[in-house]
Amino acid sequence: MAEFDLRSYLERFPDVCRSKFGRAYNFATLERDFEQLRAGKRWLVARDVLKLFENARTPFGRYWAPPHERDLDAALKSNHFYMAPAPSDRELTERLLAVLHNIGVVSLVLSFVHPERFGVFSTPVVNLLQIHRPTTVELFIAFCNELREWQKHFHLESVAETSTALWTFHELTWAAGDTAQSQAARAAFDADVWVQRRRVGQALRPFFKKYGxxxxxxxxxxxxxxxxxxxxxxxxxxxxxxxxxxxxxxxxxxxxxxxxxxxxxxxxxxxxxxxxxxxxxxxxxxxxxxxxxxxxxxxxxxxxxxxxxxxxxxxxxx
Incomplete structure (x- = not known):
């Protein structure tokens, strides 16, 4: 049986996008558009957020409705929302959620401004990782922390890349139906002891902490x-x-x-x-x-x- 190689799924992301959306996307190029925000040289404005919903740049508009530009611009201007120097992951998430009101949209902004710390919040990937938390912010923070462990183990460049690789894996396995290739990929995933230890840990650790x-x-x-x-x-x-x-x-x-x-x-x-x-x-x-x-x-x-x-x-x- 082949070993589970998460890096290989990152390489297959463009092909999956062509098949699913009719085009490929270059997230690395889009990340460079957020360098000034990453460096704290200016505050976040509505056009930064709406850029993440342009069909030519990302497929995210298929999953989340873009915020209303005028209302978002007014809210961001009144706050002068700087993304750096970055506070704690939790504080930054909570502050941005108060403006954008949707954790999925928040995750898009965070993953492109700070890809080393955040990934795109995806229900299929959350389920793959077996993460459960009582609040939305706690769930997202736990999700990104767990992605960081997978990033280190599979030698990926960033947390954002890791979420992309796992989303691609899901698309080629569970979302692809019951083919010989998807069965083989799922079998490699299921047989990886490190992977299953992480998943069991996420599922059981809250119970071990709470109950005798x-x-x-x-x-x-x-x-x-x-x-x-x-x-x-x-x-x-x-x-x-x-x-x-x-x-x-x-x-x-x-x-x-x-x-x-x-x-x-x-x-x-x-x-x-x-x-x-x-x-x-x-x-x-x-x-x-x-x-x-x-x-x-x-x-x-x-x-x-x-x-x-x-x-x-x-x-x-x-």
């Missing part, structure tokens, strides 16, 4: 009970090890879990009924890590419920 292991187990249980059982089971074992140290019980030897349960009952941490429950979910924890054992959603949910009802109380019993 028991909450994650409860979230995952419907999709994959054994994985959920591993996550919750590790937290169960961690809590057992913490209480075992306090009671002077050495875990890790045969029968040590049963010794710990007895000691917990003797010291008043649990009742006899609770000891039965702890023993039962220890068996559930063991099933989660053995490949031949099956595990139901109900078993995992019962394990999580028991940990929350019994084990969490030990933190207060010093």
């Amino acid at each position: 292991p028991l909450e994650l187990g409860r979230i995952l249980v419907e999709e994959n009970p054994k994985l959920a059982g591993k996550v919750a089971g590790e937290e169960y074992e961690r809590r057992l090890r913490d209480i075992a140290r306090r009671l002077g019980v050495r875990l890790g030897v045969k029968g040590s879990a049963e010794i710990l349960f007895d000691r917990l009952e003797q010291n008043g941490y649990i009742t006899l009924e609770q000891k039965t429950l702890l023993r039962r979910i220890w068996a559930t924890r063991n099933k989660s890590v053995h490949p031949v054992a099956t595990l139901s959603q109900e078993e995992v949910e019962n394990m999580i419920d028991t940990i929350e009802q019994i084990c969490l109380a030990w933190d207060a019993q010093v």
Whole structure:
């Protein structure tokens, strides 16, 4: 199987544009038109923005409606909107969004003025990268930050080039239908471990930051009970090890879990009924890590419920 080569899709961008739009575009030449803005030698005016919607220069007018020239010119003149020296990515995005009112249009301006920092905001590319954020600005900033990682990994010249390459890849694969070439390209993408690590990281990292292991187990249980059982089971074992140290019980030897349960009952941490429950979910924890054992959603949910009802109380019993 061929390796996934993102740079090669940048080279195919002109051909895709000819096929899709009837002409090719030279974005590098258009970027040079924004050099004075990039250097902070003048402020942004309406004609700069509207230039990005000219059919002879870009295809973007097919995706976004251009702003009304008179209203935009008045808003930009009253603000004297300089693009450099550039503040933080977030501040620059928020300020421009307050004038242009559309994150797609904002991304066009930013990607041509500061191509090293921003890319064109594209829903297909956002979906490829698996990026989700609660607000529009946060989503766009996360999108550009992730593009920067792909730029470095695939040795592209800028963030803007990277967004173009990924858009081209999407057009030649998912948007192209189910051809032998598109299947091969998707297979190379799916088989690239670095790519999939980045995508999984984007999808899961917000959950890892927000939720603890028991909450994650409860979230995952419907999709994959054994994985959920591993996550919750590790937290169960961690809590057992913490209480075992306090009671002077050495875990890790045969029968040590049963010794710990007895000691917990003797010291008043649990009742006899609770000891039965702890023993039962220890068996559930063991099933989660053995490949031949099956595990139901109900078993995992019962394990999580028991940990929350019994084990969490030990933190207060010093």
